[in-house]
Amino acid sequence: MEKPKALDKDPIYALSMNIIDSYQELYARYEEAQNLGNQGERLYMKGLMEMQSDRNFYPDANFTMRLTYGTVEPYKAADAVNYNYYTTMDGVMAKYVPGNWEFDIPQDVRDLVAKKDYGRYANENGELVVNFITTNDITGGNSGSPVIDGEGNLIGLAFDGNWEAMSGDLSFENKVQRTICMDARYLLWCIEKVGKCDNIIKELVIK
Numbered sequence: 001m002e003k004p005k006a007l008d009k010d011p012i013y014a015l016s017m018n019i020i021d022s023y024q025e026l027y028a029r030y031e032e033a034q035n036l037g038n039q040g041e042r043l044y045m046k047g048l049m050e051m052q053s054d055r056n057f058y059p060d061a062n063f064t065m066r067l068t069y070g071t072v073e074p075y076k077a078a079d080a081v082n083y084n085y086y087t088t089m090d091g092v093m094a095k096y097v098p099g100n101w102e103f104d105i106p107q108d109v110r111d112l113v114a115k116k117d118y119g120r121y122a123n124e125n126g127e128l129v130v131n132f133i134t135t136n137d138i139t140g141g142n143s144g145s146p147v148i149d150g151e152g153n154l155i156g157l158a159f160d161g162n163w164e165a166m167s168g169d170l171s172f173e174n175k176v177q178r179t180i181c182m183d184a185r186y187l188l189w190c191i192e193k194v195g196k197c198d199n200i201i202k203e204l205v206i207k
Contacts, residue, residue: 133180188204
């Protein structure tokens with residue numbers, strides 16, 4: 001299909017084509033840098049494996065089944081900076097910014113929180129635990145992985161790592177390495193109280 005000549009004089013069309021051309025040019029440079037980075041990482045890992053030939057190295061989490069173990073623990077990020085091992089719905093509400101794409105909270109959720117309607121998912125202090133951290137290892141491809149306790153119960157879903165352990169793919173930092181997990185109680189509360197999906201709840205064995 002031939003392009004209408006009128007488009008050549010359309011400023012929005014011209015702007016769009018300029019953005020597309022710039023994107024393609026930048027993406028080519030990005031691919032070049034990414035390829036160099038990948039080559040450097042492979043060379044670095046090769047050197048590590050030759051230097052530490054008796055060490056067991058992790059496989060790629062995107063292409064293999066992996067199991068890592070750890071404990072739920074707080075950590076000290078820096079001098080006088082300490083993080084507890086869990087966060088609650090109170091912390092979510094403290095970040096609430098109406099109309100903000102990242103920090104807005106739906107009205108039905110705010111109504112439930114205002115009434116402290118956490119049901120059986122509240123802890124002994126009446127709080128709804130949202131996230132907790134563990135000493136497990138995590139890397140790209142692990143998001144959504146189940147977190148299971150010593151008795152085989154699903155207690156959360158891993159979804160992120162902390163800022164202080166961004167070097168974790170290259171070197172595990174024992175004192176600060178943490179995996180951030182969504183607490184199963186928060187997940188169930190969202191299903192039952194927010195989503196009102198009672199049929200799903202009835203199919204589960206909740207301890």
